[in-house]
Amino acid sequence: MPFFEFRGDTDLFSLKYNDVYWSKDGGWAEKNYVFLDSVDIVSKWAERDIFSILELGFGGGINFLATRKKWRESKPFKKKLNYISIEQNPLPKSDLTNLYGSLELDNSLYIDFLKKYNTIERGNHILGFENDNLDLHLEIGDVLQILKNLNIEVDLLFLDGFSPSKNPEMWSIEVFRELFRICKTNGIFTTYSTASLVKENALSCGFEIEKVKGFGRKKWLLHGFKKDESKIGVRNPYFSLQNIFRNTNSTAIVIGGGLAGTAIARTLSKKGYSVTLIERENNLAQKTSGNPAGIINPNITVDVSTISKIELNSYFHLQRVLDEYKNDPNFLYVINGVFLASENHEIERQSKGIFNHSLSNELIFSNSDSFLKKEGYLLPNAGWIDPRSLCNTNLNYNLENQIEIIFNSNVLDLSCENEKWKVYDEKGEVYHSDILIIANSTDSNQFELTKWLPIRKFRGQIIYLSKEIFPYFLNHVYILDDCYLIPQKDYTILGATYEKDGDNLELNIEDTIKLINRITNKFSLSPNIDYGKIKGRVGIRVTTPDHLPIIGPIPDLNFFHKEYHDLSNTGNRNRLKSAQYVSGLFLFTGFGSKGILLTNYLAEVLAKMIENEYTGLGRDTLESILPSRFVVRRLMKKKGY
Numbered sequence: 001m002p003f004f005e006f007r008g009d010t011d012l013f014s015l016k017y018n019d020v021y022w023s024k025d026g027g028w029a030e031k032n033y034v035f036l037d038s039v040d041i042v043s044k045w046a047e048r049d050i051f052s053i054l055e056l057g058f059g060g061g062i063n064f065l066a067t068r069k070k071w072r073e074s075k076p077f078k079k080k081l082n083y084i085s086i087e088q089n090p091l092p093k094s095d096l097t098n099l100y101g102s103l104e105l106d107n108s109l110y111i112d113f114l115k116k117y118n119t120i121e122r123g124n125h126i127l128g129f130e131n132d133n134l135d136l137h138l139e140i141g142d143v144l145q146i147l148k149n150l151n152i153e154v155d156l157l158f159l160d161g162f163s164p165s166k167n168p169e170m171w172s173i174e175v176f177r178e179l180f181r182i183c184k185t186n187g188i189f190t191t192y193s194t195a196s197l198v199k200e201n202a203l204s205c206g207f208e209i210e211k212v213k214g215f216g217r218k219k220w221l222l223h224g225f226k227k228d229e230s231k232i233g234v235r236n237p238y239f240s241l242q243n244i245f246r247n248t249n250s251t252a253i254v255i256g257g258g259l260a261g262t263a264i265a266r267t268l269s270k271k272g273y274s275v276t277l278i279e280r281e282n283n284l285a286q287k288t289s290g291n292p293a294g295i296i297n298p299n300i301t302v303d304v305s306t307i308s309k310i311e312l313n314s315y316f317h318l319q320r321v322l323d324e325y326k327n328d329p330n331f332l333y334v335i336n337g338v339f340l341a342s343e344n345h346e347i348e349r350q351s352k353g354i355f356n357h358s359l360s361n362e363l364i365f366s367n368s369d370s371f372l373k374k375e376g377y378l379l380p381n382a383g384w385i386d387p388r389s390l391c392n393t394n395l396n397y398n399l400e401n402q403i404e405i406i407f408n409s410n411v412l413d414l415s416c417e418n419e420k421w422k423v424y425d426e427k428g429e430v431y432h433s434d435i436l437i438i439a440n441s442t443d444s445n446q447f448e449l450t451k452w453l454p455i456r457k458f459r460g461q462i463i464y465l466s467k468e469i470f471p472y473f474l475n476h477v478y479i480l481d482d483c484y485l486i487p488q489k490d491y492t493i494l495g496a497t498y499e500k501d502g503d504n505l506e507l508n509i510e511d512t513i514k515l516i517n518r519i520t521n522k523f524s525l526s527p528n529i530d531y532g533k534i535k536g537r538v539g540i541r542v543t544t545p546d547h548l549p550i551i552g553p554i555p556d557l558n559f560f561h562k563e564y565h566d567l568s569n570t571g572n573r574n575r576l577k578s579a580q581y582v583s584g585l586f587l588f589t590g591f592g593s594k595g596i597l598l599t600n601y602l603a604e605v606l607a608k609m610i611e612n613e614y615t616g617l618g619r620d621t622l623e624s625i626l627p628s629r630f631v632v633r634r635l636m637k638k639k640g641y
């Protein structure tokens, strides 16, 4: 059942809330007046290098487009605008397309937005505009849940829920409490509503309020001010990133030419950094990222977990990356759907997971597969990517700033003098940069500053089944209980083994037999298999004790041990000093079995940490991927990590 309808070409009406999305006196003019002009937004953002807006209710995106227009017109070069918008019921793209057409907006304001709006489901979506100087963070989900986990301070709040009588949860006291926490001192909220509930809740949470002349038929609108100087304590200061020096448009070295290294090199290059990528081998993707194909599908856990949040965000982000890369003739990928063939108990778990994550049928639906003759779930927009081509496209396609690539350079040591990094390789060459990113996977703990990292290695073998052995034509990628099948042009990939601490890169015949045994009871295979002749490939996955990647600045261990030595006993931990880091040094590793899926999205997240900007990850998720989590857990005397 639709939750909205058009009334005329330009008026949207919510059937769920029984209210209009904007004034009948004209949505575009109303939004411009209430949210932008009434607070003189142009003079406000002129005062700051980074300006952040939080909107409650993205709706038709009219506020966002109006803000974008003003931003362009006022040309605040070199400045940054973060526009964070929370929305529970994203409108379909086709309706937004019709709406913007009817409003006769300048199409350069919305064409690229609509392109990126493709898959908007629950989670965080980072859409970059205006050369990445304007970030739209679409946060899809319930307002209060998202606000509670938001770890950013904003300059301006747009309160644009439906009217308080029809949509009280957007104006509740709990919501205002969070808004007050998030609002900077001297920050402002603006809203069309002057309902007494709004005024009372705003006042009781600490805002001062003022009525201002309203738009159209409305006599007044409301502004709220946070004048309070007292800082609301930083939560978990040992995970705070506020001491990262905001390093923009400088020089960067990336160590490692696999998926991780190439993804972060691209992201930084797009942001204007001059990037040098150093790789030990004579080409990109020679190590773990060198398989011919890998699957892109998100792990949907039963409950909403850190891993499922990160994987879903990455999956949606990757859809946008694919859309951008698809015109590169050398980029190889096929979206033919991934079928999750589940046992009965798994079907129930999957269906609970889909429900708990509020995922739509467009993303995943239950299906009976005619080839396998099995029930399961199909992800129609999932498929496989050749990771070697992804590495190459990351570095070559549509980039204004060339990335310098240095092959055959084995980095042995690092040092930092006067805020500049020096990287020494085996041949005696020395490279210099402002920031340094360690993205060399299995060897990311090879340096003095990283040797404490608890990384683990898991050997994985895949094999290539010729048509003689496996004479089937597969319409999808199939994920079975203990293996998967990826169709290729002339063969089928069967994967993968998972062997702790293994580091032998040779193909192992016992593993080949083990893999084939996993499918003999499901398919009839050629009776005369010469196992020794079957080809394949081995790679080493890097994982962590908590199975989450390692992304972010390297903690200053001396500071951590001195300041946080008593963490297990400290009563009010929020009074501790904020964390300090080794300046300009970052880690990007630990992608386990999911590097193809994760690296492009998490490169965006890391670049935002490097520039000391809002990452888009909720507080709990962010804290779960920082390198410092291992140190903090030790200091809290949690067993192991």
Ligand SMILES: Cc1cc2nc3c(=O)[nH]c(=O)nc-3n(C[C@H](O)[C@H](O)[C@H](O)COP(=O)(O)OP(=O)(O)OC[C@H]3O[C@@H](n4cnc5c(N)ncnc54)[C@H](O)[C@@H]3O)c2cc1C
Residues within 6 Å of the ligand: 255, 256, 257, 258, 259, 260, 261, 278, 279, 280, 281, 284, 285, 286, 287, 288, 289, 290, 291, 293, 294, 295, 296, 387, 409, 410, 411, 412, 439, 440, 441, 442, 443, 459, 460, 461, 462, 495, 496, 497, 538, 539, 540, 541, 589, 590, 591, 592, 593, 594, 595, 596, 597, 598
């Ligand atoms: C069998 C198998 C199947 C997989 N299937 C999937 C899948 O289906 N979907 C998915 O999303 N992911 C999959 N993965 C995971 C994915 O391949 C990895 O997560 C990803 O390749 C890791 O990329 P990386 O850049 O971190 O590591 P790597 O590709 O290993 O890159 C690290 C690079 O650093 C270089 N290097 C190391 N030390 C130095 C140094 N000192 N100086 C200079 N260079 C250095 C290395 O030469 C290497 O090129 C699979 C992995 C395996 C093993």
Ligand SMILES: C[S@@+](CC[C@H](N)C(=O)[O-])C[C@H]1O[C@@H](n2cnc3c(N)ncnc32)[C@H](O)[C@@H]1O
Residues within 6 Å of the ligand: 020, 021, 022, 031, 056, 057, 058, 059, 060, 061, 062, 063, 064, 086, 087, 088, 089, 090, 141, 142, 143, 144, 160, 161, 162, 167, 169, 170
């Ligand atoms: C008036 S509309 C916003 C109009 C929008 N700002 C624009 O410029 O087009 C209000 C929006 O709030 C959203 N909303 C209502 N309750 C919500 C909740 N609990 N959590 C998140 N969003 C909610 C609605 O889905 C709707 O899109």
